[in-house]
Every structure is written in structure tokens, then in C-alpha cells.
């Protein structure tokens with residue numbers, strides 16, 4: 012199902028948005044190995060189809076930092092997202108002037124924040140042209156273009172793109188789950204890191220409580236895949252194994268979604284207004300309530316009909332509703348974590 016990319020530079024592939032949902036069977040019971048293998052071999056079309064459709068909705072509903080976070084009582088939504096990024100940078104011991112790669116950088120929100128926080132130089136890698144164009148625009152507006160740059164490329168071919176031993180550190184925030192297999196993407200990260208270099212990641216995983224023979228667990232896993240452009244949702248153990256297989260030493264690991272926090276990571280997505288910590292958060296969170304989601308989807312349908320939104324955006328919005336339900340249910344049951352945190356080190360050079 013490969014789709015020919017005929018779009019002008021920086022634009023979305025409209026055919027890809029329309030065809031996105033065809034990579035999954037509607038019912039998780041009918042979604043089998045053939046479907047998954049197809050998604051894996053066509054991961055570029057799957058992920059680009061998803062983000063071509065979802066990026067505008069993400070920015071509208073979430074801002075420029077496409078990831079989840081932990082929340083402290085009294086702390087606003089955007090502050091919490093920034094702190095989650097600072098924590099990753101701190102755990103990796105980033106130092107000023109280091110050359111750092113952001114794998115799957117979205118529209119560059121985390122790269123700009125970490126560049127400011129740690130004084131590092133960041134190259135953001137993304138295979139989605141639309142997101143790259145937006146990332147460049149926002150970075151120029153922030154005056155960070157000399158410190159943060161963006162490259163369009165495939166995270167399964169990093170060495171080809173950047174050459175071996177080219178970064179002091181590499182991080183990935185909720186992005187490498189889009190890879191067809193973790194050994195491939197982690198292996199490439201290992202190659203582009205300098206000896207002794209650090210890789211820090213927030214990974215999307217099914218937890219140890221996930222049971223593939225349980226139909227409700229499978230439904231949640233399938234909802235996360237189709238709703239979030241992920242060819243295959245894999246367990247924590249598979250991430251750990253892949254990191255070790257490619258040569259990393261794991262220095263630190265923790266499921267940050269399982270630390271007994273009072274306010275759960277999924278509360279904004281659940282539209283749970285009672286958990287909002289600031290007045291502004293009420294406006295943000297309202298969009299995720301039933302009424303807010305209905306207003307959004309009706310508006311998207313109108314914009315699509317008059318040609319102001321690409322065809323298929325409403326369908327992507329429907330997938331995002333599936334995503335939200337599956338993520339929240341998976342989070343409540345602790346079957347899923349979006350923040351499995353690993354800090355890993357590449358072997359030092361032999362003396």
C-alpha cells in the first residue's frame with residue numbers, strides 16, 4: 012500500500028491522510044499478523060499519513076510539545092510538559108555546547124526547550140515534511156535557529172544520514188514507538204553516538220500487566236496503535252532487551268507513570284476538569300470533554316467540506332478519539348505507559 016508522494020515541499024500528502032486507517036482492521040479481533048507486517052514494512056506511509064492528518068489537531072489541542080507529562084499539584088499544564096523535558100535532559104547530564112540529536116522531534120517544542128535549558132546544540136530529525144516546515148518556522152520565531160536545526164530523514168537510517176560517532180548525546184521523546192522494530196532504531200542511535208555517549212528516552216510500552224490473550228487488553232493495544240500511528244505496541248521487556256542487544260548499558264530505568272502520583276498523566280486527555288491546576292488549564296482541558304470534542308469534530312467537518320482542511324482530517328479526528336479512549340483506559344488499568352524512562356550509555360572507546 013505504498014503511496015506515491017507527489018506533494019510540494021513542506022506540504023502534507025493528502026492521499027496518505029485518506030488512506031491511513033486502511034492499515035488496520037476495524038475490529039481488533041480481525042487485525043492479524045498480515046496487517047501488522049504490512050504496517051511495519053510501510054511504516055513511513057503509516058506514520059506520515061498519521062502526522063499529516065494529526066499535526067494541526069495536536070497543536071490545537073496540546074500545543075507544540077507532543078508528549079505526556081507528570082503533574083505536580085498547583086503546576087500548570089505547559090509547565091509540567093517543560094519539567095518533563097528538563098528531567099530527561101538532567102538525567103542525561105547534558106552539558107552546554109554538546110551536539111545532541113532529537114529523534115522524532117515533532118514540531119520542535121522539546122528541542123527548543125531543552126536547547127534553552129541545557130545550552131546544547133540540537134539537531135531535530137523527523138521524516139514528516141509538514142512538521143519540519145512548522146518546526147523551522149517556530150524556531151526562527153523563537154530566535155533559536157543558530158542553536159536548533161532540523162533534518163528530514165528516517166530514524167532507521169541514522170548512520171547513513173549523519174555518519175558514525177557524530178553526536179555527544181541522543182534523546183527520543185515518545186517517538187521511537189513509531190519504528191517497525193526497536194532493535195533497528197536503537198541500533199542506529201547507538202551508531203551515531205560518540206563512544207561513551209548517552210541515549211535518553213521516554214518510550215511508549217505495554218506494561219508487564221498486559222496480557223495478549225485478554226481480548227480487552229488487545230482492544231486497548233489496538234486502539235493505541237490505530238489512534239496514534241504506531242505499527243506495533245510492544246512490551247517494556249522488548250524495549251529493555253533491544254537496548255541491550257544493540258550494545259547499550261542501561262544506567263537508569265523507571266516507569267514514570269507508576270510512581271504513585273496524585274494527578275494521573277492522562278487527566279487532560281480524559282477531560283477531567285476536576286484535576287486542572289490553573290484556570291487556563293480548564294480551557295485547554297475542556298476541548299477533551301465530550302462537548303469539546305464534538306464541537307471540534309463538527310468544526311473540522313465544516314472546514315473539510317469548504318476545502319479549508321484536507322480531506323480525511325475528520326477521520327483522523329475520529330482516530331484521535333479512539334486514541335484518547337484507549338490511552339486513558341490503558342493508563343487507568345496500568346496496561347500502558349507513555350513514559351518508560353531509560354538512560355543508556357554507549358561503550359567507551361578501547362584504549
Ligand SMILES: CC(C)=CCC[C@@H](C)[C@H]1CC[C@H]2C3=C(CC[C@]12C)[C@@]1(C)CC[C@H](O)C[C@@H]1CC3
Nearest residue numbers: 068069072073077078185186239307331334335
Ligand atoms: C503518538 C505519540 C507517540 C505521541 C503523542 C502523544 C500526545 C501528544 C498525543 C496522543 C493522543 C493525542 C490527542 C490529542 C493531542 C495530542 C495527543 C494527546 C488531542 C487532544 C488533539 C485535539 C483533538 O480534538 C483530540 C485529541 C485526542 C488525542
